[in-house]
Amino acid sequence: MINTITILGGRSRSGIPEAVERIDLKMGDVVSIVGPTGSGKTTLINDLELFADANTQTGRRVLINGERPPLEYRDNPAMNPIALITQHTTFLSDLPVVDFLTAHAGIRAVKKSQIDEMIQKTLDFANQLTGEPIVLTSRMTELSGGQTRALLIADATIICNTPIVLLDEVENAGINRTRAMELLREYRKVFIFVTHDPRIALLSDYRIVMQGGSITKVLYTNEEERVFSLKVSKLDDLLSAMRDKIRFGERLTTHELEGLA
Amino acid sequence: MKLAICAGPATTGKTSVLRHMIRKLQDAGDQVAFLKIDVQFAEEDEIFAKEFGIPTRKVYSGELCPDHCNVMVLGDALQWAEKSGANFLLVETAGLCLRCSPYVDGGLGMIVVEATSGTNLPFKIGPMLSLADVAVVTKIDRVSQAEREVFRSRIQDVAPNVKVREVNALYGIGIDPLVDALHNQVDTWDKMLLRGNPPVGTCTICVGKKEIGWQAHFGVVRSLENQNFYRGE
Numbered sequence: 001m002i003n004t005i006t007i008l009g010g011r012s013r014s015g016i017p018e019a020v021e022r023i024d025l026k027m028g029d030v031v032s033i034v035g036p037t038g039s040g041k042t043t044l045i046n047d048l049e050l051f052a053d054a055n056t057q058t059g060r061r062v063l064i065n066g067e068r069p070p071l072e073y074r075d076n077p078a079m080n081p082i083a084l085i086t087q088h089t090t091f092l093s094d095l096p097v098v099d100f101l102t103a104h105a106g107i108r109a110v111k112k113s114q115i116d117e118m119i120q121k122t123l124d125f126a127n128q129l130t131g132e133p134i135v136l137t138s139r140m141t142e143l144s145g146g147q148t149r150a151l152l153i154a155d156a157t158i159i160c161n162t163p164i165v166l167l168d169e170v171e172n173a174g175i176n177r178t179r180a181m182e183l184l185r186e187y188r189k190v191f192i193f194v195t196h197d198p199r200i201a202l203l204s205d206y207r208i209v210m211q212g213g214s215i216t217k218v219l220y221t222n223e224e225e226r227v228f229s230l231k232v233s234k235l236d237d238l239l240s241a242m243r244d245k246i247r248f249g250e251r252l253t254t255h256e257l258e259g260l261a
Numbered sequence: 262m263k264l265a266i267c268a269g270p271a272t273t274g275k276t277s278v279l280r281h282m283i284r285k286l287q288d289a290g291d292q293v294a295f296l297k298i299d300v301q302f303a304e305e306d307e308i309f310a311k312e313f314g315i316p317t318r319k320v321y322s323g324e325l326c327p328d329h330c331n332v333m334v335l336g337d338a339l340q341w342a343e344k345s346g347a348n349f350l351l352v353e354t355a356g357l358c359l360r361c362s363p364y365v366d367g368g369l370g371m372i373v374v375e376a377t378s379g380t381n382l383p384f385k386i387g388p389m390l391s392l393a394d395v396a397v398v399t400k401i402d403r404v405s406q407a408e409r410e411v412f413r414s415r416i417q418d419v420a421p422n423v424k425v426r427e428v429n430a431l432y433g434i435g436i437d438p439l440v441d442a443l444h445n446q447v448d449t450w451d452k453m454l455l456r457g458n459p460p461v462g463t464c465t466i467c468v469g470k471k472e473i474g475w476q477a478h479f480g481v482v483r484s485l486e487n488q489n490f491y492r493g494e
C-alpha cells in the first residue's frame with residue numbers, strides 16, 4: 001500500500017540547493033506543477049517517474065512511504081506504481097486498439113476473465129474525454145492527438161490502475177478537461193498535473209512552483225481561490241462553448257459572456 | 262579480466278549505453294579496454310579513446326558474419342586488453358546476423374534494443390535476444406508507459422530468462438544495475454565457447470555459385486514449398 005511519495009530537494013540548474021527541501025504527496029492529492037517554459041517542470045516529473053536517487057541531473061531523491069522504492073518497481077511492470085502521460089507521447093505501435101489494450105490488460109490484470117471488462121471501461125472513459133469516439137478496430141497510429149491522449153489517460157487510470165498518475169501539459173491536447181477532472185477525482189490516487197491552465201491549477205489542492213530548474217515554493221489553494229475557481233471554471237466553459245460555436249460555423253455575440261455575472 | 266559483449270541493431274543506443282558504463286567503471290577505479298566490431302565503418306574506437314583516454318581498437322568483419330568475426334578475434338582481443346593493463350573488456354558489435362549469437366559463455370551478453378522499435382521486434386531478432394543475459398531497453402523517454410510495458414512483456418515472452426533493464430541512455434538513467442552485473446561477472450578463462458548453436462553452415466551460394474534456383478545447388482538447400490533439405494551425396 002502506498003500512502004506517501006516524498007520529493008527530497010536537489011539543486012537548481014546553477015547548482016544552488018532547492019528552496020523547498022521536502023514535499024510529501026499523499027494519496028488523494030491533486031497537485032499542479034507550474035512555472036515558465038524551461039523552468040524544469042518536465043524534469044521534475046521525470047525524476048518522480050524514475051524514482052530519482054541523486055542519479056539525475058537535479059540531484060533529487062524520491063521516496064515511497066518514506067523509504068527508497070524497492071527494485072521490483074522497475075523489474076515488474078505490474079508493480080510499477082507510476083504512470084506517466086507526456087506532452088509528446090504518441091503511440092508508435094500500429095496494432096489495432098483492441099489488440100494493444102488486450103496485450104496491456106493481460107500484463108496488468110489479476111484475472112484473465114477481467115480483461116474484456118477492463119477494455120470496455122477504458123474505452124468508455126476515453127470516449128468521454130474526446131470529441132470523436134475511438135473505435136476498437138482502428139490502428140493506434142491512426143488516432144488523433146486528442147484520442148491518443150484520452151486513451152493514454154484512460155489506460156493509466158483503469159488498466160495500469162497505478163496509485164500515481166503524472167500528466168504533462170495535457171490541457172493542449174484537445175480533451176475535455178472538465179470531464180477529465182471530474183472522472184479522475186472519482187479515483188483515490190495522486191494526480192500530478194504539469195499545467196499552465198488556471199482551471200486545473202485552482203482545482204488542485206496545491207501547486208508546486210518552479211523556476212530555473214528548482215522548486216521555489218508550494219502554494220496551497222486558499223479559500224479565496226477556491227471560491228474564485230468556480231468563476232474561472234465558468235469562464236473556461238464559456239470560452240470552450242465559444243470555441244465550439246466557431247468550429248461549427250456560428251456567429252458570436254456579446255451575450256456569450258452573460259453567464260459570467 | 263571481465264568481459265561484456267554488447268550487440269543490437271544499428272542506432273539503438275549501444276555506444277550511448279557503453280559510454281555511461283565506461284564512465285561509471287572509471288569512477289570506480291577500473292581499467293577499461295574497448296573493441297568495436299562492425300561490417301564496414303565505425304568510429305566508436307576513436308571517440309572513446311579521445312573521451313576516456315582508454316585503449317581501444319576496431320575490426321571490420323567484411324565478408325565474415327560479424328558475430329563469427331567477434332568469436333574469431335576474441336582470443337587475441339582478450340590478450341591485447343590484458344597487455345594494455347585493462348581489467349574490463351567491453352565489445353560493441355553490430356549484430357547484423359540475426360541467426361547467430363555474438364555471446365560467449367564467460368562474458369556478460371547484452372542486447373540493446375530501443376523501446377521505439379515496435380512491439381514485434383522481440384520476435385524478429387532470434388538468438389541475439391534469447392541467448393543474452395540482459396536486454397537493455399533504451400529510449401524509454403520516447404514512448405508511453407503502456408507501450409513500454411507491452412514491449413517488455415514481448416521480450417519476456419521470447420526470452421523469459423533474460424533480465425530486462427530499461428534505460429534512458431541520453432542521461433545515463435538506469436545504467437547502475439548494468440555496471441553491477443558486470444562487476445559480478447565471473448573472470449574470463451582460456452577455452453571459452455560461443456553460446457548457442459551456429460546456424461547450418463554455408464550454402465553453395467556462399468562459396469560463389471550464383472545460379473538462381475535450388476536445382477543448381479548442393480548441400481543444404483530449400484524450395485519455396487519445402488523446409489530445408491539435403492541435396493547431393
Ligand SMILES: Nc1nc2c(ncn2[C@@H]2O[C@H](COP(=O)(O)OP(=O)(O)O)[C@@H](O)[C@H]2O)c(=O)[nH]1
Nearest residue numbers: 271272273274275276277399400428429430431
Ligand atoms: N531519446 C533517446 N535517445 C537515445 C537514447 N539512447 C541513444 N539515443 C540516441 O540514439 C542515437 C544512436 O545512439 P548510439 O549510441 O550511437 O547507437 P548505436 O548505433 O547502437 O551505438 C544517438 O543519436 C543517441 O543520442 C535514449 O535512451 N533516449
Ligand SMILES: Nc1ncnc2c1ncn2[C@@H]1O[C@H](COP(=O)(O)OP(=O)(O)O)[C@@H](O)[C@H]1O
Nearest residue numbers: 011012013037038039040041042043057058213
Ligand atoms: N535542476 C536542474 N539541473 C540541471 N538541469 C536542469 C534542472 N532542471 C531542469 N534542467 C534542464 O533544463 C531544461 C528545461 O527543463 P524542462 O523540465 O524541460 O522544463 P519545462 O518542462 O518546465 O519547460 C532541460 O534541458 C532540463 O534537462
Ligand SMILES: [Mg+2]
Nearest residue numbers: 041042043168
Ligand atoms: Mg515541459
Ligand SMILES: [Mg+2]
Nearest residue numbers: 275276305353
Ligand atoms: Mg555505436
Ligand SMILES: [Zn+2]
Nearest residue numbers: 326328358361
Ligand atoms: Zn551469422
Ligand SMILES: [Zn+2]
Nearest residue numbers: 463464466467
Ligand atoms: Zn549461403
